[in-house]
Amino acid sequence: MLSLYFYKTDFVEKKGVNLTPDDRGYYFGDGIYEVFRVYNGRIYEQQAHMDRLQKSAADVRITLPYSLEQIGDILTKLVQLNELVEGTIYMQITRGEAPRAHPFPAEATPVLLAYTTEVKRPLTTIQNGIHAISLEDIRWLRCDLKTLNLLPNVMAKQTALDRGVQEVVLHRNGTVTECSASNFMIVKDNVLYTHPANNLILHGITRAVVLRLANALHIEVQEVPFTLEQLQQADEAFITGTTVEVTPVLTVDGSPIGTGQSGPVTRKLQLEFERTFAL
Structure with missing residues (x-):
C-alpha cells in the first residue's frame, strides 16, 4: 500500500512534504481542517464535509487554494x-x-x-460502549x-485518559x-436530545446523519440545551463522530447512564447507520 501525500500542488512521498x-x-x-471517513474505497458524506470546509474558510477569511470540486478530485485521487x-x-x-x-x-x-491513514472501524467500543467524565x-x-486550534480539546482528552476513561463531556x-472529539446525545423517554448546532459546538457530519436517521425511524428529536443533571437522569447516552460512528456512553463521572448498558434507541440508530452505509 502506498502512502502518498498531497502537498501544495502535487502528490508526493512524505519526505517531499x-x-x-x-x-x-x-x-x-x-x-x-477536515477528517473524512473512507468506507469501501468511497469518501463518506463528502459533500457535507466540503460544505463545512467552505463555511470554516469563509468565516476565518482563508481563500481556498482550489475550488471545492478540485479539492474533491484531489482527495478521490489520493484514496x-x-x-x-x-x-x-x-x-x-x-x-x-x-x-x-x-x-x-x-x-x-x-x-x-x-494524507490517508488505514483505520478499521472501532467495533469493540461501538458494541461495548465507553466511559466518560465531565469537565468545564x-x-x-x-x-x-473546524480550525487547527485544538489545545483545549487535547488537554480534555488527555485528562480523560489520565482518569481511566475514554472521553470528556464538556459543559x-x-x-x-x-x-473533546465528538458530539453528544442523550435519550429520555424515547426522545433524542442534543445541543443545538450553534456556535458552541461543531456541526458534526455524523451528528447530522444520525438526526436524519432518527427522523427516518420516527424517533422524536429535540435540539435543545440540557444540563449535567438531566444527563445523569437520561435513559441512554452516546457520542457521534467520523471515526466513532455511534458509540454508547455507559457512565459519566462514575455514575451509570440508565442501565449502564447500550440502550435500544442507540442500538436502533447503530443498525440503521450500518444498513444505510452498507457497513
Whole structure:
C-alpha cells in the first residue's frame, strides 16, 4: 500500500512534504481542517464535509487554494493512489507562509496538505460502549469552525485518559455542549436530545446523519440545551463522530447512564447507520 501525500500542488512521498516554520499554521494555528471517513474505497458524506470546509474558510477569511470540486478530485485521487479501502483522510489548509506577525499577510498563498491513514472501524467500543467524565468547556466561542486550534480539546482528552476513561463531556456552567472529539446525545423517554448546532459546538457530519436517521425511524428529536443533571437522569447516552460512528456512553463521572448498558434507541440508530452505509 502506498502512502502518498498531497502537498501544495502535487502528490508526493512524505519526505517531499517540506513544511516551513514560517507557515502560519505552525505559528498561530491559523488554518482549518477536515477528517473524512473512507468506507469501501468511497469518501463518506463528502459533500457535507466540503460544505463545512467552505463555511470554516469563509468565516476565518482563508481563500481556498482550489475550488471545492478540485479539492474533491484531489482527495478521490489520493484514496485511489494509496489504494485505501477503509480509513481516513486528514486535510488541512493554512493561511500560508509569511514572517511572524498577527495581521493577515498580504502575499501569503494558502497551503493544502492531505494524507490517508488505514483505520478499521472501532467495533469493540461501538458494541461495548465507553466511559466518560465531565469537565468545564473552556474553548473559544466559535466551536462551529473546524480550525487547527485544538489545545483545549487535547488537554480534555488527555485528562480523560489520565482518569481511566475514554472521553470528556464538556459543559458551560452545567449546560452540556459536546465532547473533546465528538458530539453528544442523550435519550429520555424515547426522545433524542442534543445541543443545538450553534456556535458552541461543531456541526458534526455524523451528528447530522444520525438526526436524519432518527427522523427516518420516527424517533422524536429535540435540539435543545440540557444540563449535567438531566444527563445523569437520561435513559441512554452516546457520542457521534467520523471515526466513532455511534458509540454508547455507559457512565459519566462514575455514575451509570440508565442501565449502564447500550440502550435500544442507540442500538436502533447503530443498525440503521450500518444498513444505510452498507457497513
